[in-house]
Amino acid sequence: MDCCGLLTLQKEPVPLKSIEVELEVRDHVATVVSTLNYENKEDKPLEAVFVFPLPGDAAVCHFSAQIGQTQIVAEVKEKQKAREEYDDALSSGQQAFLLEESDQSPDIFSLRVGSLPPGESASIRLEYVTELAVQADDGLRFCLPAVLNPRYQPQDSEDPLFQVTSVPASLVPYSLSFSARVSSPRPVSKVESNCSLDPLQYLNTDQTQATVKLATGHKFDRDVELLIYYKDAHQPTAVVEAGQASAEPGSLMGDPVVMVSLYPEFPQSVMSSTASCGEFVFLMDRSGSMDCATNNTEQKETRISSAKDTLLLLLKSLPMGCYFNIYSFGSSYEHIFPKSVEYGEKTMEEALKKVEQMKADLGGTEILESLKHIYSQPCIPTQPRQLFVFTDGEVGNTKEVIDLVKKNSGSHRCFSFGIGEGASSALINGVAKEGGGHAQFITGTDRMQPKVMQSLHFSLQPAVEDVSVTWDLPKGSTITVLSPPITSLFQGQRSLIYAQLTGQSSEAAEGCVTLKYSLAGHPSENQLHFSLRPAADSGLIVHRLAARTLICLLEMEAENNQEKEEVKKKVVQLSVQSGVSSSFTAFIVVNSDNNKEIQGPLLHRDIPMPDVYRSCTSFVCDSAAMFEEIEAEDRCLMDFCCLYSMDGEFPPAKKPLRDPLLQLVSLQKASGCWLLDPALAAALRKTNEEVEKSKPEKASSEVWATILALIWLHGFKMDAKDEWELLAAKAVSWLSAQKAPSVTECVEAGNILLGCSVQKTALGL
Template identity: 55%
Template sequence: MVNCGLVTEKNEPVPLKSISVEVRVQDHVATVSSTLQYVNEEERPLEALFVFPLPADAAVCHFSAKIGEQEIVAEVQERETARDQYDDAVSSGQQAFLLEESEESPDVFRLSVGCLSPGQSAAVTIIYVTELAVQADHSLRFCLPAVLNPRYTPAGLAAGIVSEISSGCGSVPYTLTLSVHVSSPKPISKLESSCTLDPLVFLHSDHTQATVNLSPGHMFDKDVELFVYYQDTHQPSAIVEAGVTTAPSGSLMRHPVVMISLYPEFPEEMTQGEFIFVMDRSGSMGYTRIESAKDTLLLLLKSLPMGCYFNIYGFGSEFESFYPKSVEYNQDTVDEALKRVKEMRSDMGGTEIFEPLKHIYSQPCYPDHPRQLFIFTDGEVENTKEVLDLVKHHAHSHRCFSFGIGEGASTALITGMAREGSGHAQFITGTDRMQPKVMQSLRFALQPAVVNISVDWTLPDGITVDTLSPPINMLYQGQRSIIYAHLKGESSGGSEGTVTFKYSLKDQPVTNQLHFCLKPTEETGLAIHRLAARTLIRSLEQKERDGGSKLESIRCRIVELSVQAGVSSVHTAFIAINKDCRQTVKGPLLQRRVPTRGTAYGFLSGPRSAQPQAPERAKPKSLPGRLHLSLFNNDCRISRSRRKDRSLRRINEAPIYCRDPIVASHQANSQDKQRDLLLQLVSLQKASGCWELDATLADVFGKTEDELTNQKPAQVDGSVWATLLALIWLYGCKIEQQVEWQFVAMKAASWIGSQKVGDLSQCVCVGNVLLGCHVTKETLGF
């Protein structure tokens, strides 16, 4: 195994000594401060590169470095300006630090550390703010990534630095300390973790503030996950944050910002609908992707409710549909569709999506069956705006759920179709499994449509509000919406504001109202302002990707917001220069690596560049004879400067498996076999929701047909017994994949309920013994 990261000429690691993390959770957001201590134990100055992951929606808002007793704090500047300053500083012997977001992947950052003297140590502090994701059990999840998982690199191209750093082995060579402070308008119920924690300590009797620490001795070889549980989860909440009095008048940072958290609860019910699945069958889909798509279509078809309508389209340079128009869902139509799904190939040429969409929209909708469009594609199209305009024009008659497959999928197309079609977008990359993400979207599609969404503000005289978040076009059970708004002016008396949230569900108006105090919350640290700025920046970045005539003004606005709020963006970087430290740098800086067992917190140092002048920039003030090896170029060519080397390839996360090749192979085969058993069971289910008692079903359970038949209770028939066993097996053996089979199970439970079976409890007990499970009758949904 080749060690990765930074090692000395004697193959000894240049260690990251320690990581200290402080997390402050406020309602639905977190501020994370990480301090990393490392040292140069080489005999020559180093320029190190440090690559690390962050949540995709995080906003880096502070970066500083302390060398000895001296601390230098970075400033946010336009990216190219910051790079030039960094190059000039390092070339002249000054210590400099450059922190920037990957141009292709916003969840990956890179830190360049210039001219760290022999024997010198440095403590780098990075602070970021992020929204916390809501989980299925209503908790909020915070994750501190321990690894930057191996990322996909297309065949024929050299692996990038991210893949190299993440493929090491051995023990983690540094320590981790973690402390968490939680505060919220709602009482805190509990806090759980995937790691061992010290006891939770409440700071107030109302349980609105608490602290907890990671227990000592934690080996940082896996992600640290924290789950925060609040009481009254679905009640809306608000946090008002004061602005900075020294900021320019009228600017975002000058005035208060309010964050409204909305997490509405809808009735758990499935609706009838028309489901149209549009599958990219262009040549770029290839064997692996099209096979995964076929498995996904199997799950989708088996999960649809009786009485709905469906159709399947395939497109490439041309398109075809299984049926001239959507057909009613029954056993015959499902059997025919699944037969044609098995025959699907990625053999239809290019990626032209406009015509099949146009054809679908020309078909009349079925009354009382809302149209739900599922679009799968792995490519980009040249007429993105035309496609989005088409979806928007028909937004009144359907919801659009879009899925981008692989790294080449156009974010503008995928997110745009979901946005214009009031649906939901998903990206399936690398070794991500398609089925869980698609079934999550199906859960949304089966919910009643929420329409006529409005947010209205009532504020005292003298106070005006500017909503910073994009309009809410969609609401789904289990999804939370966060609204940021800018409050300006001075109140003439009132100290309370009101936000009224209205929508219609199944033709019934629903109103939620939240009263909140306009007095700012103490000690927020500008987290709300910075996330509000990040929201605006992300919207502008999306407009920039969509193209248009105002790209330069959009870019200038992004830079202005980023610099003003002190948060990261694709067009800015954090730059810190220790101008008091000048030293002569002698000799080339050779490439070094550090073994970190897949850790993201790895270093890479590289020699400097002094090659012939490139046309796009002036020649840097580098020393003669010093070369920079570009590890960020796809072909690893010797590069003249850093300018084109800074971006990281958009490469996907993949799970970390055992590094032993024999064990790893066994794990992979075992997992594939288990997945095949699940798909085999699903494929055997009838459209009504039941299973038949036969040898193929018994084979899934590892039994014979006689074993199943001999244990069948006398009071139930074969189909009821088979369906009950299938449910027990799903809940007892496949609970970790429940998101994939939840609707299959709901149909089965509903079917059993319609059969008026006598003593189900005794049947469940016998089934548990037969299959070696421990599932209760209540768990099965009866």
Template identity: 50%
Template sequence: MDSCCGLIISCSKVPVPLRGISVEVQVKGFVADVCATLRYKNMEEKPIEAIFVFPLDQDSAVYSFEATVEGKTIVAELQEREQAHKTYDEAISQGQEAFLLEEDKSSGDIFSCSVGNLPPGQEAEVKLSFVRELPVESDGAVRFVLPTVLNPRYTPKDHDVSVTAAIPRLPADKIPYSLALNAHFQSVYGISKIESNCQLEPIQYTDGDKLSAKVSLAQGHKFDKDVELLAYYLQANTPSAMVEAGLPDAVEGSIMADPVVMLNFYPNIPETKEKANSGEFIFLMDRSGSMMENMSSEQNAPRRIDSAKETLILLLKSLPLGCYFNIFSFGSEFSSIFSESTAYTQESMAEAVKLVNQMDADMGGTEILEPLKRIYKTAGRPAHPRQLFVFTDGEVGNTKFVIDEVRRNAHNHRCFTFGIGDGASTALIKGLARAASGTFEFITGKERMQPKVLQTLKCSLQPMVKDITLTWILPPGVEAKLLSGTPTAIFQGQKSIVYAQLKGKVEQGTEGQVSLAYSFKDEMVANVLRFTLKLTQSERPTMHRLAAKVVISNLIGGENPEEKSEEVKKQIVETSVQSGVISPLTAYVAVNKETKNPVKGPPVQRSIPLYGAPVAMACCMPMPRMMPGGPPRALACSMAAPGVCYSVRDPKHRMNQQTGRLSQK
């Protein structure tokens, strides 16, 4: 058997065990409930362990995981992460089939599904379910995205290797598994149309009033772009409140036991007649090598760097006279076009546009942290509030460190982000904007770029809203415990979501009222939302799960969860286990304890390939730890079938659970 470099121990042509993915989407108003089914079959003559690393939106609340083998369904249990690894590894060592689902600790938009000890010739299905809020775009579209592109994340020096670095890659037409997707939309306001960046079967309205509709993805999706569905409701920007009853068998006092209310505000900020002529606008442009890639595999698709440049130039030409601006570029190093922010004039704008047109993706890696530090070390200009704009494809491995840097400096600026191209990290793009009271947009096609850019600029020119408060008027004996926190930023036309747990005895049909008040240009403004406490009992407690996700995210705060205090980690695990919503400190695990023929010997790992150009060193490096604990693996890569990688359990090596690094005993 041929030997390969580094830890690669064998090379052979192997089939990919993942055969297909089917997705069912239920959208009610502005919330999506998704069930994804992954179908596996071991077509080899030896037992395997299939590892599938895949993207999900940062805000997805994964609440269910189950496996079906030989006609039997095994519902997974959500356990503390290390215990789940232990459960999984003990099952593998005993020859039992086991299944593991976990979230990456370094970035909340990456997940891993492990199917262990799948015997030769056997099939298995795993199902995972999640819910998420849906944003309303600047043109009124309600946007659902199923991420299918997971780009490799660049790892800066002195940081642990990203799990994406070792994922095998294949061209779009070589991906051996299929995708089927059905989406059902319901809206009390009526649905005028549904559009997509992918080919769809014709829309089917399921009632005469067009309050519900169904669309399906056409056959032949190539996994080279995320699946985006844009639903246009007849009314999208209407304030609303939904109250969901607690679960009778939930732990008393927990989020799941009490009613939860979800409030959707659309603040009506008074228009100002003053023309904006102040502000310091700092633009941070990603010019790393990955920005050389095309926006999609479609013919004549622009490069990411060209789309970013077009976005930046549109902003430059729209800035108000009298402001200041500067442009930073970054890759392995960074630079700026001016030594300091300069006054915005027709001449300086023309010079900047000329220099932007000359930019290319020629600066190496994605080292965004250092230019951010330089920007924050530079003193701002009095009477010119600083606004930071970031343009990147999000291929960053040290996401939490970058977000933390922005958060530490949130007191002196706002951050607005643009994710460029399919597969842009939602954890980074959303995290940066939320850390500094800004907004985020994802640029995936030219046709919808301009309204997004202009909406972002409008938000940046809006004076800061201050002194934000929430005041509740509820029936006697009922009080609201805020779960999402008071909003930290409010923009005209932008939805603001609030979650609260209702404590006390809630009488059916009584009334409630919430006032969102804030100071805008020294004037107090209040937006009032009145609602009926009509408790709805559901088998799927969607509002509770979304609220639990928000609580977990707030406890983590964009930081490394392992560095939190023991008390905070305990709260994260408790909230996660009680709600069933996965977190970086928990994992879902299922074991088939009735395996008819226990597997003998260690399984061989098969790493499921994703779309993309092969990473030069991917097959010569260990799979970073977002994998089951116990005896680690040494990788092997198929040279005959590029992109199909696997490993075997090797007692001479051990994968560090905290760092993801491989070490020898």
């Protein structure tokens, strides 16, 4: 086995010297400008190839090259034509630059810098726009993917153009500078990040504009994630953007486009009665990469251990009478039960024992076959299927996976969770969007549990039915909706709609959009009135996001259409007109002004990406059997093992202490109660004698134990209420059903024992 790959890479000069990123956030959309600075310090001309990630839903809308004083702006062309033009330019001694999206996944791009002469520099400018997703705590998430891990490629689907060259984060030879400007109609309350930032600087007194910078010395061991918080974030809005003056009237780019953000508010009467049924299917990634640490803290909790803790919380929070099953996948897949079983004490305990034994030992990330098996299982009448997918999201056949979820979207809702750095945003967002669910990303020091429990809350909300969107516009104005129909709505979550406006209207004219739906048999509607006057200084952000939305719809249609070539022509035409990237087009720049032909054969240089796997030291690689298990995505782990073994043994991994909350939760029964035993006393940090002695005489052991657990949760873990709220509600329901006469005495005695002052009403009793 070749253990010298990293050493060879270190010796090769890397022509990429620095990356500068400028982010501009306006409310909940972002424009990102990246400048990549190249310099050839070798004595022969170069071709440099850089494979890197972008957000999966980004609309790449500008690509240009600056050589000396000359700037050349790229054109969008059909992909094969662009590739041929690039090859022709290089063979004739001209400089050329090619930017294209992977055929397999819309969040991976390849940038080719061709014929960079000795001693010459070039700056590549890349611009994209993207929507910002709303997180569990109402923050808007922007992620600059600085990490691209090797994507697991299923057999027969390798894309030779998109093989990733990677090195440990500490060996990345280029620097990154990052600055952001945030503006909104509402005050910016704070900006947080998983990376070190310079202090937030407000630009005006009402705090609606601010700037922030990445502190120097970014280590490339993580994606750069910003969480932006506004005051009163859940306000429905509509932005009308004027068309491009040079574009043809009646075309998407020539007409005004409106972007509507809706935050439906469900009636309280419906929300207070969450569903007590459903089939909950949990699909867990057990590929080798799940053994990596979830963050860079000293505790080094692995992704798989965090996912197992999360499964514990989920299983304890499920309602009695529902059905569930747990699948896991790697190169193959496994299931705990042959088919979904009814939730009860026996099945819950059996599942928890199997979860405790789970390891990241199933090889590569082959999610497709496990999904096919799940969808082949018949649905259970009156038990709506809810699928929860946990993965670090490194697959090569993203589009195929999303397409499968879409085909089965009528039978279930899909909730997805991207774990760790480098997770594919295209995969995580795509399966949730097509599956009518919700996507979450768990990175840095995030705890997985609150985000997952929010999604469980969503899954317990009744599914909306009969969703319709109607528009009321002045006479002479018409609207064409560009977004796919809304199929899923959740309390407090944003729904975005893009639409093209045609016809004339006065500047004072007003439009109205009405969202109607049925929820648990109750008809509801939300309405938004908005001005048709175009916003000032909005550029073409909304048009480009609308174009990207339409392109994605057409690309999906092309996958399943007999007239694929016709649909492909539509995509290419729209991509060229809007200047927005697609899987069928590429950006091409040829420096035809360069009169001097570049002589000599080109040296090929792959620009390496940082690879966080190489920081993963939580396993031992002293047997040939392990090497046989690891699939394509984990080759870099083996490289690391070889390098490490030259210097000595792995340090023994420290076993983290069990979280006190999870310790208490693990003791809860499926019905919602706790038993009075030494394990409960230990979880409460008391002796068994103290707990027994304090029990009111008339109280049953189970009632006393359950009230003690509830008091401890409210008294010591209110900061984690999102995590235990559902299982506490189950405990309260169990207590209510017991009609116990001594609840008040138990609450009083429990407060004295635990040193708390929790009111009976606060417990929900």
